[in-house]
Amino acid sequence: MVFRQRVVGKRSWRDFATLIFLGMLLTCVLPVAAHHSYPPLLTEDGEEVIRVFDASIELFRLLNPHSAMIINVTNDSGVPEDWLIEMSANFSLSREGWSDDTLKSGEKVTIAVLASPSPNRGRLRAVLVPGEAQDEPSRLLVAYGIRGDTPVMRRLRDRLSTCPDIEARLDRSACFSVDADTLLALQREFPGSMGYVMP
């Protein structure tokens, strides 16, 4: 090992160090985060299309590199459709407290998705899952377009408490607890289908 280091050092180490030094001198730097692509469906004005459904969850799996949910909806013409809804990776969501039971098969939900050019594919923006018992609060799970330090997230944080079992420590998702009275107040303040999670 020592011999190898000497050989490398004589061969190229000085050039190697010089290039690093030049790189530091010549390059300005700014902080950002890396991410991957998703083809959003855009309006003529370049806005992302958000669609809202009353849906039934058929299947939900935490997966890498993207978790997946199949939902059954009825389109505007009254025709049943099945959609694929994508979410963040298992390795992120599971660290925030998600499991395969976070969304259960057969649950009736209201869901907002970022549409894609594919007619039955979207990314989860938010899903409202009613409580199992009448007096149990609903859960509002939010993801793409909302997570992180966004106006919608600040709006929700100001008005709602968070769920005990999901912690948004990676900013991949967040979960809010919504009782019936609070939901009514939100709907009045932000009218429209899931207006409280709209930009």
Next chain:
Amino acid sequence: MRPLVSFSLVLGLLVHAEVFGQVERSPGDDPAPDFSGTYVGVRDFVRPNTYPLTAEGQRSLGAHDPYAGDPREFDCLEEPMPQLILWGHAVIQITHEDDAVLMKVERGATIRTIHMDVSEPLGDQPSTAKGYSLGLWSGNVLSVETTHLLGGVLSAVQGHPVSSEARFTERYWRNAGESSLQMELVVHDSVNYTQPVTFEREWRLSPEEQVQDYDCFSLELDESGPVDIDDLRRRLEQQ
């Protein structure tokens, strides 16, 4: 006289050995620091404000369509360098072996080998997504040089190109009194950039974290048409 000559000879040899030893001793001869542990990359890392693109680099960047589909995202292909270690949420486990430093990267269940026992890659070394990495201790700094790359982009969204002739140099070190690792990654690619391009990132030592299993499931999406839900349902139920 003879004892004096012998004494002088021995003394001379000792002095020579000491001086020679000092000249020949590289910083790496000291015990290398132990970077073993599990680390989480700090999400906001540092990248160039501007990229000094060559004409070819500008052409490649202009031709990149971030929405044309990133096969790495859905088809479970090997994540290329440097995206492998520049992901937003990245967990790595570093272990030291006699002849290598291993980086187990959670994303893609990738094992990255930094060879510490050879001076240069073999002549017929194939090009791969990870490339071939040679390591060198310089004092408390682990320096890595990576070559034999397939080429592609630095980031699927931004699309800044990397040629197969590119070379990456990385440095890893700990600041005094800190357990975090600091990383500097420099892209040397004269095909696409007129100057080296530098990234910086902090890796927080996180003993409470574990590199999780990464079972990849391709959604096998064809972005030109509707999702085949029946096929997807069948594959998910078998999964």
